[in-house]
Amino acid sequence: MKRLLQIFLLIAAAASAAAAPGTMRVDFFHSGNHMAELFSLDQIVVEPLPWPGNMTQPIDRTLRGKYLFQIISNGETKWTRSFSSIYGEWETTAEARKINRSFHESVRFPAQDDVFELVLKKRYADNQFGEVWRIELDPGDVLVHRESAKYADQVVAIHESGDPANKVDLLLMGDGYTATEHDAFIATAREATEILLETSPFKERRDDFNVWAVAPAAAQSGVSRPSTGTFRDSPIGSTYDSFRSERYILTFDNKAMRRIASSAPYDFIEILTNSEVYGGGGIYGLFSTAAANNAWLPYLFVHEFGHHFAGLADEYYTSSVAYESPDIITEPYEPNVTALLDPENLKWKHLVAPNTPIPTSWPKAVYEEHSNAYQERRREMRAANVSEDEMNELFRFTRNYVDKLFSKSGQAGIIGAFEGGNYQSEGIYRPAQDCLMFTRSEAFCAVCAEAIGKVIDEYTLSD
Numbered sequence: 001m002k003r004l005l006q007i008f009l010l011i012a013a014a015a016s017a018a019a020a021p022g023t024m025r026v027d028f029f030h031s032g033n034h035m036a037e038l039f040s041l042d043q044i045v046v047e048p049l050p051w052p053g054n055m056t057q058p059i060d061r062t063l064r065g066k067y068l069f070q071i072i073s074n075g076e077t078k079w080t081r082s083f084s085s086i087y088g089e090w091e092t093t094a095e096a097r098k099i100n101r102s103f104h105e106s107v108r109f110p111a112q113d114d115v116f117e118l119v120l121k122k123r124y125a126d127n128q129f130g131e132v133w134r135i136e137l138d139p140g141d142v143l144v145h146r147e148s149a150k151y152a153d154q155v156v157a158i159h160e161s162g163d164p165a166n167k168v169d170l171l172l173m174g175d176g177y178t179a180t181e182h183d184a185f186i187a188t189a190r191e192a193t194e195i196l197l198e199t200s201p202f203k204e205r206r207d208d209f210n211v212w213a214v215a216p217a218a219a220q221s222g223v224s225r226p227s228t229g230t231f232r233d234s235p236i237g238s239t240y241d242s243f244r245s246e247r248y249i250l251t252f253d254n255k256a257m258r259r260i261a262s263s264a265p266y267d268f269i270e271i272l273t274n275s276e277v278y279g280g281g282g283i284y285g286l287f288s289t290a291a292a293n294n295a296w297l298p299y300l301f302v303h304e305f306g307h308h309f310a311g312l313a314d315e316y317y318t319s320s321v322a323y324e325s326p327d328i329i330t331e332p333y334e335p336n337v338t339a340l341l342d343p344e345n346l347k348w349k350h351l352v353a354p355n356t357p358i359p360t361s362w363p364k365a366v367y368e369e370h371s372n373a374y375q376e377r378r379r380e381m382r383a384a385n386v387s388e389d390e391m392n393e394l395f396r397f398t399r400n401y402v403d404k405l406f407s408k409s410g411q412a413g414i415i416g417a418f419e420g421g422n423y424q425s426e427g428i429y430r431p432a433q434d435c436l437m438f439t440r441s442e443a444f445c446a447v448c449a450e451a452i453g454k455v456i457d458e459y460t461l462s463d
């Protein structure tokens with residue numbers, strides 16, 4: 001299989017060389033605090049494979065991220081994509097009020113032949129983008145790094161639908177798997193792929209996806225979990241306790257991740273960690289993560305991919321998070337939450353039935369009473385370091401309770417404006433009573449499904 005994939009990649013690269021440009025990446029450092037930020041160039045990289053993206057849609061129409069980058073050459077905008085970042089999340093934490101930090105970041109785009117400008121813009125409270133960094137770059141500079149496909153012989157094709165240039169290419173990266181655990185990773189990658197592609201709206205668009213997998217061998221099994229004194233030098237550097245949230249898994253080693261990923265065609269990345277403890281994370285346009293050995297992998301994998309792939313916001317609001325609440329509530333830019341500042345022009349108005357009241361009632365008080373008690377019990381159990389089987393019992397009990405509560409409300413399947421979402425109990429509204437972005441349910445609401453479909457279109461349809 002690995003040898004066949006090598007041959008495929010070589011043939012694909014040769015066949016598409018005339019039609020597709022190379023892949024260029026700019027690595028940089030993003031530094032600052034909650035008041036100021038600074039960008040510094042690290043390096044320009046030419047990746048080993050042709051550009052895997054859709055060349056017929058060079059301008060981002062969805063604009064789901066906190067940041068936006070533009071490639072400008074000879075006065076013409078050649079490419080734009082919005083994205084979010086670890087820095088963009090970190091600057092909203094309490095730590096950002098105390099110290100400065102730096103994070104390594106990257107943007108990828110079709111390789112340029114002439115001198116070009118990279119322009120970064122940031123979204124402000126009015127949802128408009130303002131320029132925060134501009135740099136002129138020369139692709140002919142002698143210091144431009146040419147990366148080799150060092151891990152190409154380890155890439156496995158999980159699901160193939162066609163030319164990467166008009167498909168969504170998802171790369172599953174395994175972290176914390178030793179050489180003897182590689183087969184277990186591939187089995188989990190296949191399982192997770194089927195879970196995703198059997199979930200609507202991905203199910204209806206499965207032929208628009210390619211899925212690849214790679215997991216360089218780790219010296220030790222598992223990934224870091226600092227709150228329990230567990231540390232691993234895993235190849236991708238995944239770790240629990242990101243931003244001091246015990247369930248939040250990220251990698252802060254962007255360069256290592258990119259170096260491994262460049263051996264496969266990819267538009268999106270999900271990292272499967274060789275760990276059992278419930279956890280995951282997802283950042284739009286960067287990556288998502290999920291604990292591969294957890295009983296809730298089906299939910300974790302799809303929920304976190306929803307963040308990374310479509311820029312969907314978390315719709316839950318009773319869980320503890322590292323982010324500080326905003327002083328003033330403004331309209332969120334994510335497609336599945338709203339501040340309802342203009343009820344007559346709800347952003348998903350076209351999906352709301354004429355007789356649906358806005359805001360829309362639901363058993364909010366009862367739900368909150370149960371959920372707050374559940375969250376307290378969850379914290380106590382984590383502090384006591386109970387087994388994952390015990391945690392799963394708590395999770396199952398809560399899911400059953402919520403399912404029964406919602407089944408009696410009469411609001412199942414209704415699209416409206418339900419108060420509570422995006423970590424805020426009041427002033428923020430979600431589209432449906434329940435959704436895969438709210439509880440551990442198995443389906444996206446119509447608003448989230450539509451948002452996902454628009455991203456699939458951007459990577460697969462001609463302009």
